[in-house]
Amino acid sequence: MAGAPAAGAPVAGEVLARYLRAQATEFLRALRQHRESSTEEAAEPALALRAAARRISGTLHTFRPLLDAEWSDQLRAELAWLSGTLAREHAHAARLDRLIGALHRLSPAGPVVGRAPAVPTQNGGLTVGAAKAGALVERQLTLARTRAHSTALQALGSSRFHAVADAVAVLASEVPLRRDASGHPLAPFAADVEARLNEAVAALPLVRAGHPYNAEALLHGLGTDAAPESQDTPWHQVRLLLRLHRYAQEAIGLEPGHDVRLIGAGQALDRHRDAAEAATAAASAARTPRIAPATAYALGVLHADQRHDVEAARFAFQAVWRRNASPDRAVSTP
């Protein structure tokens, strides 16, 4: 037990600093591992890098009054740029996987992409449409992914990135706390985030989402493009607040798995986001000039299928959320 912390709660500032140092160290570890990886192996360290960046950024945001504000805001902006740049490649790859998976479900077993069926059936039009839609989506998303990969590599070699890494290295050794920070308890800041989360969830149409097959997610799906996306926005917002809440809980010393509901709710909202983006990608592929009607038809089915999954994710979210609807869970104070 040598070197164990002295008994008695550590002061608030030290709890926060310890969390930020740990995340900064994780960021630097993931960065080192990413540099030493081949392209194929780089996905996992890239994920770890983004996870650490999100945690640092979220913590700087939640506990902003305890930190050097100018320095924090500056670092947060740069971390957002970095996460965004690194996320894009992964997002295109995940979207492609999701859409190809859906096309496999929608057309008979066997490879779809880039291969027309060996035996033309009486209704070959639809099957060929699915194959062509798969090939089109693959071409477009692979191109987007390759571009995102180049952009990410460029970013990681840029002086802007080196400045971010330097700032995180500073954070790993010395957190720029305000002089009066140690006197403040952390719990009220975390509670603020939780209150904002609960408020945002309360504004969601959860009753409607709890009625299976309400057909809401496809409402106006053939209108202007903005229509379905605008109904998604509050859900995306809750997803971000939920993450911010989870990081705040971690920062004040709660176990990551202490609230199973948060994990289930987060997974449902990740699925919501993924399905919404896949649906948009299918609609966008359908606007490619000079595609065959059968291809466009398959993309329409695919779009609607993904919008159904958006609705399914909302149903899953409300089920998780309302299961423990009146917990009165108090945030523990470290």
Place this chain on the structure above:
Amino acid sequence: MAGAPAAGAPVAGEVLARYLRAQATEFLRALRQHRESSTEEAAEPALALRAAARRISGTLHTFRPLLDAEWSDQLRAELAWLSGTLAREHAHAARLDRLIGALHRLSPAGPVVGRAPAVPTQNGGLTVGAAKAGALVERQLTLARTRAHSTALQALGSSRFHAVADAVAVLASEVPLRRDASGHPLAPFAADVEARLNEAVAALPLVRAGHPYNAEALLHGLGTDAAPESQDTPWHQVRLLLRLHRYAQEAIGLEPGHDVRLIGAGQALDRHRDAAEAATAAASAARTPRIAPATAYALGVLHADQRHDVEAARFAFQAVWRRNASPDRAVSTP
């Protein structure tokens, strides 16, 4: 109370004969009303005519051993021809209503059919696609409906039809019961139908249907055309058995509304059938040669939307059915 039936249960044969006479009389009444109606007013008597025809046909089937078999089989075949012929016009009209209603839900409020949006939006492609899809579906289903209308008029003027009407007129005055029929109780025949219904329901994938958003109805939706239809077949079969069961219950003297579950279950399966047929019509419109990709895309979304409603109808059916899952309801014996 003069003319009230004597106390004590009437013999089985008389119960059956009374029911058949009543339905035959209703058939003749609806037929007379249909002949006196203008085209616009003819829909309601046509519905009543088909309802009576279905009840007569179902009763002849269920209680076949009590009736002159050859005569019954002959009349049933002719009633099936008549109902089928009369149903088609109504079915095309209902399908069109359903699809146009869905397109209204899928694209912004305002008329869709045959009118492009006044102000072309940035994403006008999709909106125009919805308008064109609506116009195409309307053209095709209106044509089909007009043809069905002519066929129905022709049928109603044919000597074949007059023979059916004559046979029903016979039924209205004298039901061709077998001589030994009056000794047989009716309940076992009705129980047979119920047993067949329960067996068919037990073979349905109700557990899966009870999981909302199981995405089953779109499974292989882009494969050969037969794929989704083949998964619908057992549900359509249950729909017919449920109807046969309801008519058998009526024939043995139970009130039509005595089992609320049957009504809800029947409505869910009607919706299942309507949505499945609308989905097929959308897919079939998408195979029209030389349509624009935006039109095909809208039809793909529409097809998936209707298949989604197929799934919703299955969910509704299992909810109604399982609500009173272990009733051990015995068929009352008249």
